Amino acid sequence: MPAKAQAVRGIHAPKNADDLAAARRRLIFEELYLLQIGIFLLRSHGRCKTSAPMHPLDLGPFWRSLPYPPTGAQKRSTEEILADLCGDVPMNRLLQGDVGSGKTLVAAAAIWFAAQNGWQSAMLAPTEILARQHAATLADRLEPFGVNVTLLVGGMKAKEKRIALEAIADGRANLVVGTHAVLTDTVEFKNLGLAIVDEQHRFGVRQRGLLAGKAQSPHLLVMSATPIPRTLGLLMYGDLDISVLDELPPGRKPIKTWFITGKKRRDMYGFLDKQIAAGHQVYIVCPAIEENEAMGDLQAVTTYYTETACALLPNRRIGLLHGKLKPKEKDDVMQRFKAGELDVLVSTTVIEVGVDVPNATVMVIENAERFGLSALHQLRGRVGRGAADSCCILISDNGNDAVRERLQFLCRTSDGFAVAKYDLETRGPGDFFGSAQHGLPTLRVADLVQDTRTLRVAQDEAKALLAKDPNLIDPAHRALSDEVERLFETAGAMN
Template sequence: MPETENRTTLTPDTPVQYLKGVGPKLAQRFEKLGIRTLADLLQHYPRRYLDFTHPYPPAEAPVGVECVVRAQLLAKQGGRYAAGGRRVEKATAGDDVATLELTWFNNPYTIQKLEIGQEYYFQGVVAGGLLRRQMVNPQVRTAAQVSAVPLIPVYPQTDGLNSGAIGRCVAQLLPHAELLGDPLPPALLQKYRLPSKAQAVRDIHTPATPQAAQEARRRLIFEELLVLQLGMGLLKNRGSASTGAPMRRADPAPFWASLPFAPTGAQRRAVDQILEDMAGPRSMNRLLQGDVGSGKTLVAAAALWAAVGAGYQGALLAPTELLAQQHAETLNRLLAPFGIRVALLTGGLKAAARRTTLAAIRAGEADLVVGTHAILSEGVEFARLGLAVIDEQHRFGVRQRGALAEKGASPHLLVMSATPIPRTLGLLIYGDLDISILDELPPGRTPVKTRVMGGARRRDLYGFLDREIGAGRQVYIVCPAIEEGPDGGLAPVKTYYEQTAKALLPDRRVGLMHGKLKPKEKAAVMEDFRAGRLDALVSTTVIEVGVDVPNATVMVIENAERYGLSALHQLRGRVGRGAAESWCFLVSDNTAPAVQNRLRFLCSTTDGFAVAQYDLETRGPGDFFGSRQHGLPTLQIADLAANTRPLHAAQSEAAAILSADPLLDQPQHRLLADQVARMFDRAGPMN
């Protein structure tokens, strides 16, 4: 076992369990935070600080806000036991103007250390009136402690491992911060006036001033974004190899002529861009981004038609069996007039059917293979794969794109996403892809009418649902949870199904779907709804992606404030797929102005790109990137939306570095290459 006190034995890859005071059990808790090695721990950055550098006198402390109050301890009371067995300790601090009443629960040790007449810094949330303030369970520090450590880091934490414990472990390592090495070339440090990596790591964990913390963050954000952009650039370079599927520029006129409707201008433009790429000397690497219902599948069908027409096979990867089956049906309908043979490959296939399908793919008898992750598995061999299409790109990691591409010799790649992202941000995030955008809806799509309402009107709403069902329509009802949350405020979907939906629609056929059902059970419920054997479907957000039921005309979203606007927009897109008037009801009892303004904004537009921009400006990127940022590596400190200036700079520098060293194999870029490998190794596939 290495001794962490002996610096010569420390490496960035030393397991965190060998750190003094950690051991195997605590190491398991660290692993929940993604911390396995000493390098991971040093790069587990604080999310904020408790700032003791600007204390308030008691009378001026803001009420209801976390702050620091500097006051003299005036009195201490003896401890007592309150109802429920909790021990209560009380003290009074203050100055010549006002007092601060202090209360601690089950913490006799803090008050024992305090001395009457001494001045202290109390950190917490202030309550009460102007002259008599209160603070419960404050953190207490002396002037000497504040002078030594003015800003206390607050870390992302987990059960059994709080921020203080993490900070103590980090403090042991800070003298060894040089272990990480500095991946940024000296020229970049000088150009952007950045501190060294070791200095930035020390200052992010134990800043002497707020300015030091800010400078450390600036350096570490730039480094992380540069590593991200280098990784994306390497992927693009890898994907832009000489194509293994050379073909002439196809004329899409025969495909358009086969349709019983006219494509939109946006669809025509996207297909032209794709066909131009596929006729080029390098493999296509393109993202097709379109709002809900914009017709991405039709564009993919045109591309697959062209690839098969040029003598190649096509593959389409979908995230669920349900969506794969739906795509297979749609593509078969669109491509059957050209004699194109479509095969379905999912994990649910029986052994005999799977063997037959695999043989057809291997022999080139299947022109187009539509499937789930099963397409990526061993034993799936294409005779001549020319075009790979990935639907719902955010459900797959960047590695899975490569795995599909490896099924052929540098095939063309088209990835599709129904989550709108503001264009300038999308160009930066998807640095390894060219982008086509579908910004028109096909004719005949009636915009969905959206309304906000409180839960008190639920009975009236269900009366409307009953009338819609009576007119032959179907409805979705979405709940945000399977089980009650810790606040007890969310009805679990099963309870809602039994006590609300079935009770208020007693004569209707109501189904239930949620993420804990087995895939076959989900498929059976969804098929019953698609076939019209269910009138209403109570569901969690598992119905968000790709489900197409033209007869569904109403979407009810309970606890709508729990979702980002982009998620609500995606759910709204499940209705309005036929010619009938369609509705989306956002049910929320949260009357906070910010919540109501967000929900009313969604009522004012059906433009997914406008929705995404609003979410970006008001709530940050999490609502439409999700925790895994659409299959990209998880970022430790950078924010793709808030840090656009360093993102632009990082993209420019990454392009310059890769222009001079396309594979990052020059000695001066070794540490950068290691960082890229480590970042993208952490980016597993999304589920």
């Protein structure tokens, strides 16, 4: 490979095509090499001896308590997790599965196992709505076994919060489910053994570290419903082992997906009215909260609610949900929708993550071109959770051929991994992961889709170097160590 100075000159002012190719190869390799070293160093920070040793137990009583048998993928992933929990070093595992694949059940099995071993667990969710839903679901599953489930979210009253904090500190709370509130200094656990982060892409490496810092070296399980192509998963989550839920529980029906233009909106509302008349509920998602000059024809949720939804469904009960509402207001709207007191929920993507209303059968997404395919797939997964047939309707007036092909692709497939691969190839990793929420450095030269071969070589070389010098303390590696630290500090991952 050319020297660094030569490569920098070659990328800016190449003498010929070969000079440019050699410069790119050198800079791509260096970027991926530094990234891999940083990820392996992050991982090794947690490779001390575990402070929460657990011993094997028969999971039979837990499986037998379920109303339906677990899938093969759920049992396999649970076994991988329990093997980690009984190991000498803290678990560091990513549980990845498509929408509706049953990640919460696997988490419940791990929490049950930790509780039987005498350890507390904590589950971190990205929104208050999801935290409350998880707390209710897990209480149903676990409280019959004497596992006490405690909720901790920012919107709680002072007295409720004080009672929760006391139960966490004295160990009466076997499981704490909450939002970022769990990460605050006031939260002290008696003996935290298992930390679980739901919807991993909403939290950076730093927040995972804060949760893990609530005990000496607890076991860490992170979960994501954003399916990630395996090579990319190994890069982005190189500090984690990966378990994949690749089958859906029995009884889940496929969701029909249609793509229409705004001209058909009035007809679609006739269809929605029939669905509501049949006793079902409807989600309508818009990309923005309020109108503004720069938005052009973007559907804003507040205006859409009054001028479109309420106008075209005058006799139906319609709720409005968006991120600017207070937590209590959001929770109230969501609870009313879950209880069947609202027919339609007009919302921003606040409902993207994990919300479970089995009676909702239609998902309408306005300005569908504004969302990545993975986000659309997540939204589509909010329906199809009950026994009735469900559908997703994508609305877009964008005439761009590439945009229309993307939306047609989603109509043709329900496989989240295929969707993620296509999204990655057409939009690139920056959009795929959102605003650098994964807490890893942004790549400037390397392309995660095109450069997977170089990535593998960089990974092998990084492993070989760290096998000889695990903490980069050799004076010859000082400059390398400084460069890795600088790269990761920019992303806030080493904080």
